[in-house]
Amino acid sequence: MITYIFVFLAVLAVASALAMVISKNTVNSALFLVLNMVSLAGLFLLLKAQFLAVIQILVYAGAIMVLFLFVIMLLNVEDEESLFSRFRVKYFVAFLVGIAVFSQLLYSIGSFSEMLPEVAPEMTEAGTVEAVGEVLYSQYLLPFHIIALLLTAAVNGALMIAQHKIKPGASND
Amino acid sequence: MISIDWFLALSALLFCVGMIGVLVRKNAIVIFMCVELMLNAVNLSLVSFSSHYGNVDGQILVFFALAVAAAEAVVGLAIIIAIFRNNLSVDINNVNLMRW
Numbered sequence: 001m002i003t004y005i006f007v008f009l010a011v012l013a014v015a016s017a018l019a020m021v022i023s024k025n026t027v028n029s030a031l032f033l034v035l036n037m038v039s040l041a042g043l044f045l046l047l048k049a050q051f052l053a054v055i056q057i058l059v060y061a062g063a064i065m066v067l068f069l070f071v072i073m074l075l076n077v078e079d080e081e082s083l084f085s086r087f088r089v090k091y092f093v094a095f096l097v098g099i100a101v102f103s104q105l106l107y108s109i110g111s112f113s114e115m116l117p118e119v120a121p122e123m124t125e126a127g128t129v130e131a132v133g134e135v136l137y138s139q140y141l142l143p144f145h146i147i148a149l150l151l152t153a154a155v156n157g158a159l160m161i162a163q164h165k166i167k168p169g170a171s172n173d
Numbered sequence: 174m175i176s177i178d179w180f181l182a183l184s185a186l187l188f189c190v191g192m193i194g195v196l197v198r199k200n201a202i203v204i205f206m207c208v209e210l211m212l213n214a215v216n217l218s219l220v221s222f223s224s225h226y227g228n229v230d231g232q233i234l235v236f237f238a239l240a241v242a243a244a245e246a247v248v249g250l251a252i253i254i255a256i257f258r259n260n261l262s263v264d265i266n267n268v269n270l271m272r273w
Contacts, residue, residue, distance in 0.1 A: 003269065007186075008176050008181045017187055017210055021194035026202055036187075040213055047180070047224040052232055059239050064209070064246045072202055075257050095195035102232050104243045105185035113178045127224065127232055135229050136236065146241045153214045154244035158251035 006046055013039040026072050030065060037061040064071035180221035187214035201253050205246075209260040212242050 013036055020032035044053040108145045136144060191214060191252030194270055216235045223231025 003175060006179065010179075012192065013183065014186055017190040017194075020203075020206065020210065021190060021197065026200060029203050029206060033210065036210065037213065040217060043180070043183075043217060044220055046175070047220050049220050049224060049232055049235075052220060052235055055236065055239060059243060060209075060213070064243055066205065067246060067250060068202065071254065075202075075254070075263060077200065077202065077263055093198055094193055097196065098193035101184055101192060102189040102249045106182060107186070109178060109181045109185065111182075113176075116177065127229065131229050132232055132236070136233055140233050140237075143237060147237060150244050151240060154247050158247045161248070161251040 002046065006043070009039045012036075013043070020062070026077050027069065030068050030072060034061050034065050034069075037065070047127070051127060051129045051132045106116045177221050177225045181218055182217035184214045185223070187211075187217065199266055201256065201265050201268075202250075204265065205253070206247055209242065211252070212238065260268050 016032045016035040017038065020029045020036065023029050023032060035055060041053040041056040041061070044056060045049075187210050191207045191210035195211065198204050198207065204216075216238055219231045219235050219238075223229065232244050253263060256268055260267055
């Protein structure tokens with residue numbers, strides 16, 4: 001049963017990722033990315049990381065993708081021409097590089113997977129809110145506060161950049 | 174229980190799809206979403222290792238990566254808005270001021 005769920009979620013994740021890269025409309029790309037995030041959250045649930053599954057949906061599919069959609073609709077970008085309308089050397093090289101990196105990663109995973117130590121199944125029960133929170137608020141308290149500072153700085157920086165008045169006559173090309 | 178290899182292979186596949194997207198697309202917003210896809214793929218491999226070892230540290234790292242990704246998305250989208258205001262396009266081929 002778990003295998004079927006894994007296969008379903010994996011196919012959904014890969015298909016939505018491919019559709020995101022291929023689709024012409026930017027809004028469709030963003031919605032396919034939301035589908036990809038949701039299927040990844042399901043995979044996190046399969047891995048017994050319940051807290052991260054909830055956080056994935058809340059932060060990524062909820063907050064970040066809403067921000068993306070807001071910017072897309074604010075900018076009103078026109079559709080690109082189709083990705084496969086004409087052959088270009090750039091696309092060919094990009095696919096070649098992608099396949100090369102993928103085969104390299106698969107080779108390294110295949111050669112190192114026998115070296116992983118076997119862990120008793122009763123140990124693999126970490127990932128609930130209690131387990132994550134206990135470590136997060138004791139051992140990782142300082143990085144947690146630094147993340148808060150980073151988010152505040154990011155919001156301030158984004159406001160500064162997006163509000164910047166452009167001087168008339170100054171061109172950028 | 175599914176072997177960790179399948180999760181790692183799925184993570185590698187998603188990473189490569191995101192990388193091809195970054196290399197192929199011209200729209201800056203879609204490139205940015207492909208970068209988010211690559212971040213997610215790495216998060217999946219971190220969570221699968223964390224679940225395999227029964228150690229929660231990997232999930233803490235994913236939590237921090239999520240927070241940094243949120244900050245990065247905010248700043249990156251602000252930069253995209255600034256670029257769009259300057260030359261009314263998000264096509265990265267038009268943004269070649271600093272190209273050598």
